Amino acid sequence: MRPLQDLLDYPSMQTVLGVLALLALAWLAGHLVHRLSRRLVGSIARRTATHWDDALLARGTFRWLARALPALIIQYGMVLVPGVPANIEAMLGNLMTALVVFCIVMAISGALSASDDVYQQTPRGQQRPIKGLLQLIKIGLFIVAALIIIATVTGKQVGLLLSGVGAMSAVLMLIFKDTILGFVAGVQLSSNDMLRVGDWIEMPQLNADGDVIDIALHTVKVRNWDKTITTIPSWRLISDSYKNWRGMQEVGGRRIKRALYLDAASVHFLDEGEIRRLSHLRLLADYLPSKERDVAQWNQSLGKAAELPANRRRLTNLGTFRAYVQAYLDQHPQIHRELSCMVRQLASGAQGIPLELYCFTSTVAWAEYEGIQADIFDHLFALLPEFGLALYQQPSGGDVRAALAFRRGEPAESATDQRVLEFEEA
Known part of the structure; x- marks a missing residue:
């Protein structure tokens, strides 16, 4: 015990031992408070139905508050350590104050992030996010904290630092240009939805x-x-x-706007045999008789002029096909009933006669939409020959070869060429 007593007689040794004891106490207190707070908040979080405690724990709010305790113990316990010079004590006190301010600011930042996490789980949070606003608040909070920390460490007044910041306002405007533009844009995007x-x-x-x-x-x-x-x-x-595309998702229908390009050379008037054959189609069972009566009444009103075929009204395969497509879309189970649905003929051009389908599916799912659209056009492509219509298609090498073989009277080389030859003969 005598050697220890001899060591304690030295003032410098008392100071060193006092500092070590103070540091050990600060570390032990911070460690215990951190573990206790985590266990306590964790147990409360498991028992409650609210999400606030879970979010605060996940964002480290309590962890930063616990880290401020050792700095407070060192700041206020330094006066109890003998032999510490006044200037060292003042410097350490300022550093610990700055550390406390930093920990509190980080805890507030974590609480703001936790509030954003909780807000995003609400229906309104999905429509009007506040992340941009919270980030702006954090920037302002960090700027204020930085000024306080600098003023505390350097011993300068905050007002003096703010006067220097005012002189550098032009530079700050340039540095925070994107922040200012982003904040204004975020307010407009959120307020106007x-x-x-x-x-x-x-x-x-x-x-x-x-x-x-x-x-x-x-x-x-x-x-x-x-x-x-x-x-x-x-x-x-x-x-x-x-x-x-939010409007499409809210309405629940996605638009189909695609045209069939028909060969103008395949358009013709329907004869009696074609009309009787097409009358057996279920979707034309009401259209053709009604249309034939209208045409007959019109022609009777012409008198002798109706003897000339060019003066009479007659049904065309294109008009009948357009009526069929309209009826087909009207009864299709996957076409939206409450949205626009029409089949219209656009201006003809070098690509033939466009017959456009304008309607909406009853689903907005991408894969289902593509499947419905493909099924509709698959059916119409295959049905065109029933109306004597043909799709416009630019001649390929096989078409030219088959046409030349037809001119020379040679047999077709492939099934495709044979179909071309049959078309030429027709």
Whole structure:
């Protein structure tokens, strides 16, 4: 015991032992508080139905608060350590104050992130995200904390530092240009309900075509259909145009707008035999008799002029086919009944006569939509010969070869050439 007593007689040794004891006490207190808080909050989180405690625990709010305790113990316990110079004590006190401020700011930042996590789980959180606003609050919070920490460590007044910041306002405006633009864009996007997480948007100028997965202060992330991620500056969604497919998803129908290009040479008037044959089609059972009566009444009203075939009205295979397609869409179980549905003939051109289908499916699922559209056109492609119509198709090498063989009277070389020869003979 005597050697220890001799050591304690030295003031410097008392100071060293006091500092070590203070550091050990600070570490032990911080460790115990951290473990106790984690266990306590964890047990409470498991018993409650709310998500706040889980979010605060996951974001480390309590962990940062526990880290502030050792700094407080060192700051207020330093006065009990003998032999510490006043300047060292003041410097350590300022450093510990700065550390406490930093821990509190990080705890507040974690609480803000936790509030965003809880808000995103609500229905309103899916429509109007607040992540950008919270990020702006965090930036302001960190700036204020940085000023307080610098003022505490250097011993300067915060007002003096703010005056220097005011002189550098032009530089700060340049540095935080994207932040200011992003905040303004975020307010406009949120207030006007222009964009939500989960919306399908198209922005060809930035190669974006997919679902919005994140709306932050500076950027909006879009997961494209090829699973790549496109990051768009928030202000570009205000300054540039983009297409939002949310309306389609809310209505519950996706548009089909595709044309059949018919060969103009295959359009003709229907004769009696063709009319009788087409009358057996279920979808034309009401159309053809009604149309024949209208045509007959019109022709009777012409008198002697009806003796000339060019003066009479007659049914065409194209008009009858258009009526069939309209009836086919009207009774199709996967076509939306409450949205527009029409079959229209567009202006003819070098590609033939476009017969366009304009309707909406009763589903917005991509794969189902493509399947419904393909089934409809498969059926119509196969049914065209029943009406004496043919699709327009630019001549291929086989078409030219078959046509030359037909001119020379040679047999066809393939089944495709044989069909071409039969068409030429017809």
